[in-house]
Amino acid sequence: MDVEIGRTVAERFQRYVRYDTQSAEESKTYPSTEKQKNLGRLLVDELTELGLKDATIDEHGYVTATMTANIKRTIPTIGLIAHMDTSPDVSGNNVKPHVHKNYSGQDIVLPGDSTQVIRLSETPELKKQLGNDIITSDGTTLLGADDKAGVAEIIDALHYLTKHPEVEHGTIKVGFTPDEEVGRGVEHFDVQKFGAQYAYTMDGGEVNEIETETFCADSLHITFSGVSFHPGYAKGKLVNSIKLASAFLNKLPQNTDSPETTEKTEGYVHPHAIQGGVEETVVKFIIRDFELEGLKKKEASLRALAEETVRDHPRSGFKFEVKESYRNMKYVLDKYPEVVEKAMKAARMAGLQPKLHSIRGGTDGAKLCYMGLPTPNLATGMHNFHSKLEWISIQDMKKSVEVILNLIKVWAETTP
Numbered sequence: 211m212d213v214e215i216g217r218t219v220a221e222r223f224q225r226y227v228r229y230d231t232q233s234a235e236e237s238k239t240y241p242s243t244e245k246q247k248n249l250g251r252l253l254v255d256e257l258t259e260l261g262l263k264d265a266t267i268d269e270h271g272y273v274t275a276t277m278t279a280n281i282k283r284t285i286p287t288i289g290l291i292a293h294m295d296t297s298p299d300v301s302g303n304n305v306k307p308h309v310h311k312n313y314s315g316q317d318i319v320l321p322g323d324s325t326q327v328i329r330l331s332e333t334p335e336l337k338k339q340l341g342n343d344i345i346t347s348d349g350t351t352l353l354g355a356d357d358k359a360g361v362a363e364i365i366d367a368l369h370y371l372t373k374h375p376e377v378e379h380g381t382i383k384v385g386f387t388p389d390e391e392v393g394r395g396v397e398h399f400d401v402q403k404f405g406a407q408y409a410y411t412m413d414g415g416e417v418n419e420i421e422t423e424t425f426c427a428d429s430l431h432i433t434f435s436g437v438s439f440h441p442g443y444a445k446g447k448l449v450n451s452i453k454l455a456s457a458f459l460n461k462l463p464q465n466t467d468s469p470e471t472t473e474k475t476e477g478y479v480h481p482h483a484i485q486g487g488v489e490e491t492v493v494k495f496i497i498r499d500f501e502l503e504g505l506k507k508k509e510a511s512l513r514a515l516a517e518e519t520v521r522d523h524p525r526s527g528f529k530f531e532v533k534e535s536y537r538n539m540k541y542v543l544d545k546y547p548e549v550v551e552k553a554m555k556a557a558r559m560a561g562l563q564p565k566l567h568s569i570r571g572g573t574d575g576a577k578l579c580y581m582g583l584p585t586p587n588l589a590t591g592m593h594n595f596h597s598k599l600e601w602i603s604i605q606d607m608k609k610s611v612e613v614i615l616n617l618i619k620v621w622a623e624t625t626p
């Protein structure tokens with residue numbers, strides 16, 4: 211595709227990362243930090259300049275806009291979504307993007323802090339970047355490719371379409387969201403009003419990956435109850451719930467089923483907090499599995515272990531409370547196979563060998579799937595996100611723009 215894309219996507223990206231849009235975990239407001247709206251307002255201006263007349267930012271910080279169809283026949287309205295905030299884990303204040311031109315296989319020492327080094331030995335993906343131009347921060351902050359790369363790629367694709375009216379497309383809806391990194395990105399997102407039939411988040415990593423699966427996730431509280439008594443006169447009477455909880459935890463599988471012992475498509479049960487006293491002790495879990503059936507099995511086995519624990523203590527007991535967190539988006543996407551098929555086709559047209567990928571976590575797209583908007587996650591090219599060693603290549607960003615444009619063409623071509 212022509213050079214026009216490359217010129218603009220990298221420029222846009224480097225402009226956006228200079229805006230501090232870090233979201234905050236403990237905040238009670240929405241968006242969690244007001245400063246995210248500064249980038250939002252800039253994006254509204256840029257979308258307006260591109261001719262998207264309804265570009266707007268609402269009180270929650272959502273930026274939306276419509277690119278109207280340039281053909282008469284009816285085509286599904288497609289949404290393109292990216293998030294504006296950056297991770298609370300690493301500072302996003304005063305980001306200074308740095309372009310390392312024509313990468314030749316060396317370790318990349320970041321210019322503002324020489325202890326921050328992206329090592330080839332730890333970063334096998336770098337081997338595919340020989341000759342490419344790699345953008346990093348100066349090493350004192352994150353870069354913010356997650357997810358300003360997604361934002362820049364979407365806007366750059368729209369820019370291309372405005373310059374090339376001969377490319378046929380249906381109606382395209384754009385959505386830029388705050389607070390994805392604190393798990394609240396779609397909390398106030400109005401799917402109905404957004405008006406897309408299908409959507410794609412641009413928030414993935416390696417450029418040929420299409421993410422179509424997330425975990426099924428529940429949280430679980432097991433509250434053990436004992437009997438409190440004056441410890442001096444407690445013989446045969448006191449039942450200590452702290453000890454019950456500890457006996458229970460000892461029964462958990464040691465070498466399997468834990469975050470620290472699983473990878474790829476394996477699920478886990480993870481006790482992440484414990485609090486209590488003699489009378490009552492609560493153990494808090496998160497449970498993860500790619501299949502709902504597996505999730506339920508894991509919960510059943512924890513219940514069995516809790517039952518076993520209290521069996522020998524007649525006056526003890528436990529309460530078992532499961533709360534749904536989110537579900538694998540695959541269950542929704544499987545009902546609309548063309549959404550992923552078209553993304554695969556678009557990637558192949560760009561010379562990529564697309565690979566379906568599972569996320570060991572959730573995404574806004576997964577939530578949107580269950581809010582009525584089937585939304586797989588496409589790659590932006592970002593790497594080492596949530597870290598000072600974050601990087602992305604300009605060539606991969608251009609590839610992602612090309613995939614977006616192909617996708618828009620594929621939807622227009624194959625829909626009669």
Ligand SMILES: [Zn+2]
Nearest residue numbers: 293356357413
């Ligand atoms: Zn992200």
